[in-house]
Amino acid sequence: MDIFNVFSIIGTIAFAVSGAIVAMEEEYDILGVYVLGLVTAFGGGVVRNLLIGMPVTTLWSQGYLFKIAIISMTIAFVLPVRWILRWRRSEALFDAIGLAAFAIQGALYATDMGHPLSAVLVAAMLTGIGGGIIRDVLAGRKPLVLKDEIYAVWAMLAGLAIGLGWFETTVELLVLFVIVIVFRMLSVYYKWKLPRRSLRGAFAASERVPVNGQNYKQKDV
Template identity: 30%
Template sequence: MIIEVLNTLGIVAFSVSGALKGEKHKLDIFGIVVLGVITAVGGGIIRDVVLNQVPDSIIQERDAYLAVFIAIVSYIVYHDKLEGKLSNIIKVSDAAGLAAFTVIGAQKGLGNDLGLLGVSIMATLTGVGGGVLRDMLVNEIPFILKEDVYAFLCLIGGGVYWGGIKLGFSEALMMNTVMISIFIIRIMAIMFNLQLPSKGRLKHADS
């Protein structure tokens, strides 16, 4: 039940994120729907292919239909007054999708008897895969390459989930803890421009 709720949350959040990215690049409704669907189900497809499984979104077509519906609704309700706020709205939608899908990816990895690294990788692929595909389609540098906290949260979240389950904590507790923590930290990173250190940023700070 919890997984279904998280999956629906992730599909809605990422579909909105993809659709608004399409609006940002002035795409037509077909392009907006494509971006919405790719963002919503892309990470799960990549994860399942790596696990040598038929992707969940193909078996459960409801996810794809929901993503199409949400993308169309986003297209309809969008208006020019949101233009200046698009970047932040996309980031907040991404944060919600990231939190939900990181937990789903970790749970899927644990369900396939993967270890700490494997679970963390599945969490990361599920959390960021759709966003990477979306950004590549509109010829942007993916979030994970320019806002590195994004992927880092998935890796740590997956590891924390694995560790908590192995220590005997309940699945529901770990799901809620990891999801809420990732969302809050991601929002704080957006608000305060928190990023991991890099040579480029250090040089800029020294100049």
Template identity: 40%
Template sequence: MALEVLDLVGIFVFGITGALVGVRKKLDVFGIQVLAMVTGLGGGFIRDVLIGALPPAALVDWRYLVVPVVAGLLTFFLHPGIERLERLVNIFDAAGLALFCVTGARKALDFGLPPLSAALVGTISGIGGGVIRDVLSGRVPVVLRSEIYATPAFLGAGIVVVADEAHLDAPWVALAAAVVCFVIRLLAIRRGWNAPLPRMP
């Protein structure tokens, strides 16, 4: 039950990031809804296909389809001033990344994947929806830029995996892992931390 709640919260906040990108790109209500849905559900679809949880949860439980639609509509009608959108996109994106890397890793472990594979699935679960969103909106995906993005997701997923290996199943473990991912991602944005780039001649 707790995993489902975290999954739905992650879908909601990622749905908001997709919708906010749609607002910034001046898309109509349909375009905003499309970005909200693919951002909210994309990572979960990829995760479920990789671990063999078929059909994906979003196609079985109606809540998974309704949540990103609600997120898109709320954003369409209540979005703040354009000058504040970039900051909100970053905050909600970091929150979605944190929630999905945790739930992705936890679900992968529940399906019997070994620790490293579960951490990778958690990372992919966190970054997948954002990659699809950026491609559809004509942006270079954040994960392919020099920004620190996938690393916080892998750390968050890694905490879940290590805790599982240590037989720690307390709810605070998932919360702590999500907080670590969220804080590192926001610090990377605020302080301009970047992954190494190739040396140019």
């Protein structure tokens, strides 16, 4: 087993448990826990395969990862609450490991198939964050990876570095792996965020019109 398989195992455990915990927070039953955990761990890879032309059936060749995910979710389901809270405190590190491993994996798949740089970027990003987006949508939440600390950017930068041929050998890829983890953890610690612009207040104000210069009523839509 090479080092990246080890990283993929760690990432699978982190993402599967993350999905299971979200399901329990939303009070899903045990079937919902398994579904949300598996979607989080493997959803990004499925979407990536569809977009870059890889057979979706290659997913079934990862049987050992499915078993690891099922075992991880089962353990999370029966763990005492205090242990789950401890996991949550270190979750960011394991999540960063999973993001780095899956982003690099997705980029390598795309480059091996001879896709252009744009496809490599998309493959890296979707493999790293796709499962989390699907998880949040199924749980009725806004996707945290698109509004929390910088997250998807690190996956895209990993894809850019691989697509440009800056990291090719095993040692170089390991260096890239560490770089992604470090920058992801720095963004968590310092709460780095991308620029954002909120129009919620402006839209809310525009839906109210003055009446007699004093009172306001809701504007008909």
